Amino acid sequence: MLPAQHRLTERGEFTATVRGSGARRQGSRLLVVHARHTDARSALPPRVGVVVSKAVGNAVVRNRVKRRLRAQVAPLLPAVPSGTDLVLRANPASASATSAQIGRTLGSALASLGLTKPSPAEPTP
Template structure:
C-alpha cells in the first residue's frame, strides 16, 4: 500500500499528468508510464512536494481478480522507487493487456526502464 501523500486520486491530476504541459511518456509492451514534474506554484498549492503515483488498469487487462493482482504488483514495484523520484513528480502507470500474464519481476523491470527513460527525457 502506498502512503496517502504518494497517491494520485483526483481526475484532474491524472489528466494533467497524462496530457498537461511538460508531461512525458514512455511505454513498453507491459505498461506505459506518464510523468510530469510540477512547478513551484502547484507544489505550494498542495502543500507537499512528495512524488505521487496513480495506476490505470482497465478492463482490457482482465477480470476484477486479474486487475487487482496487476495493481498490487505494480504498487509493490513502485514503492521502493519513490525515494529516487524528483520532488513534485506525478507519475501515472497504465497497464497494457500483456501485464495480466507478466510476473512481478517483469513488471518491475519494465517500470524501472520506463521511469528511467521518461525522467532522462525530462532532464533534457
C-alpha cells in the same frame, strides 16, 4: 499500499499528468508510464496513480496487476524527484507478467524518462 502523500486521487490530477503541458510518457509491451513535474509541487513528495482498464482482464486480474504495480513502484519513489506525478497505465500483457518483469519494465521506463538512474544490470545505450 502507498502512503496517502504518494497517491494521485483526483480525476484532474490524472488528466493533467497524462495530457497536461510538460507531460511525458514512456511505453512498453507491459505498461505505459506518464510523468509530469510541476514547480508548484517541487517541495512535495512524488505521487503515483495506477490505471488498469477492463482490457487487462476481470476484476481479480486487474486488482492483482494494481497490487504488483504499487509494490514495484514503492521502493523506487525515493529516487524520483520531488514534485513529480506519475500515472502507471497497464497494458493487457501485464496480466500474464511476473512481478519481476513488471519491476524491470517500470525501472527502465523511469530511467528512460530521466527520473531515476538506470540500475547496473541495465545496458546503457
